[in-house]
Amino acid sequence: MSTKTVLFVTGAFVTHHCWDEWKAYFDLRGYKTIAPPWPFKDATAAELRQRQPHDTELADLTLSELIDHYADIARALPEKPIIIGHSLGGMITQILLNRDLAAAAVAIHSVPPQGIIPYEFSFLKSTWGALGLFTSLKKTYLMPFGTWQYAFVNEMPLAEQKKAYDQFTAPESKRVARGGLTSAAALDFEKKHAPLLLTSGSLDNIIPAHLNNRNFKKYKRNGSVLEYKEFPGRNHHVLAQPGWQNDADYVLNWINKY
DSSP, X not given: OOOOEEEEEOOTTBOGGGGHHHHHHHHTTXXXXXXXXXXXXXXXXXXXXXXTTOOHXXXXXXXXXXXXXXXHHHHHSSSOOEEEEETHHHHHHHHHHHTTOOSEEEEESOOOOTTSOOOOHHHHHHHHHHHOTTSXXXXXXXXXXXXXXXXXXTTSOHHHHHHHHHHHBOOBOHHHHHHTTSGXXXXXXXXXXXXXXXEEETTOSSSOHHHHHHHHHHSOOSSOOEEEXXXXXXXXXXXXXXXXXXXXXXXXXXXXXX
């Protein structure tokens, strides 16, 4: 049984509780897991929504600060962790891997780092509001339910969509969202790295599979272990979408090789 630590990195628009079932699943299989919250988001989704839109501490958070937050956590561990991130957390995972802070890494439906232009209409439709152009950066952004339906839980029954929204959706910093357009989101695609798996879902609107595939293809083939896997029938709510255990099993089997 492995005793390695898995560091789960949370994406935007949700709380770290999106990893609760994955943590339990990995714990039962011999891993030590941690899923630290973002700065100023250590609460339930309902509690965080009560602060909307005047949570100035969260509103002031930048992408660089968020990446450094997780980098500091990784460095403080006794050994390099396996880092697994979802969405924006996937991009952060790629950056932490690039900083040589991971023993292996998995980027699940990852937001593309700088250098990959996300021209897909569904990506722009899903994320435009979070950029908050022409709105105050002192106010946080809360994804409306209609956008959540399109961006995260498309093709799911309405009752499940509403339950997921209530359970997970939280306000977000527009500064973090805009950081994805800056050098804060940059990494060196030519640098050798520890094993990396990138996954995508055929139903994902916010991060379409072909956007993930372009992310994968951006890496230079330099002898580093690099793999890509597309799962049919998976939307962006992949961490809690019914059948998530199949994705978790694939990830577990992959990291067990390294």
